[in-house]
Amino acid sequence: MNCQELLDLLHDYIGGELVIELHRTVEIHITGCNSCMMLVESYRHTIRLARALPKCERLPAAVEDRLRKFLEPHLGSS
Numbered sequence: 498m499n500c501q502e503l504l505d506l507l508h509d510y511i512g513g514e515l516v517i518e519l520h521r522t523v524e525i526h527i528t529g530c531n532s533c534m535m536l537v538e539s540y541r542h543t544i545r546l547a548r549a550l551p552k553c554e555r556l557p558a559a560v561e562d563r564l565r566k567f568l569e570p571h572l573g574s575s
């Protein structure tokens with residue numbers, strides 16, 4: 498698994514919706530890849546924030562900005 502594949506699975510991984518084999522594959526990648534580990538932590542943190550603010554429909558700008566900066570190098574978009 499590479500970082501792009503992990504990114505494709507990230508949402509389902511965080512949601513606990515992956516089959517166990519894929520879930521393990523993701524965890525193995527995260528264990529050996531610091532940037533993906535940080536990405537997962539950041540994603541989880543963002544979800545926690547979003548859940549803590551049920552009336553807030555958009556992410557706080559600072560959080561969205563931070564997440565976008567995390568995601569951009571992984572997506573390879575310019």
Ligand SMILES: [Zn+2]
Binds near residue numbers: 503
């Ligand atoms: Zn990675």
